[in-house]
Amino acid sequence: MAKKIINPFLHLEGYNCFGCAPHNPFGVKMEFTEEGEDIVSVWQPQTEYQGWLNTLHGGIQSVLLDEICAWVVMRKLQTAGVTSKMETRFLRPVATNGGPITLRARLGEQRRNIVNIEAELLDSEGRLCTKATCTYFTFPPEKARTEMFFEGCHVEE
Numbered sequence: 001m002a003k004k005i006i007n008p009f010l011h012l013e014g015y016n017c018f019g020c021a022p023h024n025p026f027g028v029k030m031e032f033t034e035e036g037e038d039i040v041s042v043w044q045p046q047t048e049y050q051g052w053l054n055t056l057h058g059g060i061q062s063v064l065l066d067e068i069c070a071w072v073v074m075r076k077l078q079t080a081g082v083t084s085k086m087e088t089r090f091l092r093p094v095a096t097n098g099g100p101i102t103l104r105a106r107l108g109e110q111r112r113n114i115v116n117i118e119a120e121l122l123d124s125e126g127r128l129c130t131k132a133t134c135t136y137f138t139f140p141p142e143k144a145r146t147e148m149f150f151e152g153c154h155v156e157e
Contacts, residue, residue, distance in 0.1 A: 002033040002040065003155035005075055012149055019067030028063060030103075032071045034155055039072045041103045045096040056094035056101075061121055061130050062086065068105040069117040069134035071153075076107050077115065080148035081138035084114075088132040092123075099124030113138045 007022070009015045018027045028049070030041045043064060051057035066083055073081045094101060101123055108116035115138055121130040144150040 002035045005032040005034055005039070005071065006154050006156060007031075008074070008151055008153050009149070017067075019063055019070070028060070028067075030064065030067055032068065032075075034075060037076075037106050038104045039068055039075055039106070041068050041071075042100050043103065044100045045094065045098070047096050050096045052093075054095055054097045056096050058088075058090055061090070061094060062088055062132070064101075064103055065105075065119045065121060065130065065132040066134060068103045069119050069132070069136065072105045072107060072117045072119075073115065073136050073138055074150065074153040075155075077138060078152055079138050079141050080144040080150040081113075081115070081136040083134055084137045085135040086132055088130065090130050092127065092129045094121065094123055094129045101129075102126075108133070113140070 015021055016024045020030050021027055022029050033040045045056045049057055049060040103121050105117055105119035108118045115136050117134045119132045120128055123129050
């Protein structure tokens, strides 16, 4: 059963993340749910984000994949972090004139404060189009709280 994840930064003055801030007029405004071990986002591509004609720009695909990986860190590890490396494989084009795409991500290998997160982007027909492995440097909870204003990441009941 999917549970909607509550954005923990909505109350922060100046919060304008390109990936997840709902009021950024230029952003992608992602929202997230938790489905078991996976963090999921369903997102509708727009022509404003195309690279080639009716094709989602690879940089935007990377933004979407990186953002969902950050939410895996926040929800599953209950801390904040930063991307230190991202490996992306573009397998097939993603249409901007079709239905919504689905992004899924889950925790992979962990070593102390370094974590790998596996993510995938599926088109509106469920075909795997892009996959990524993000390596995140995670912060100790105290640093996440004081420097990233992270107070925890919860789901709606």
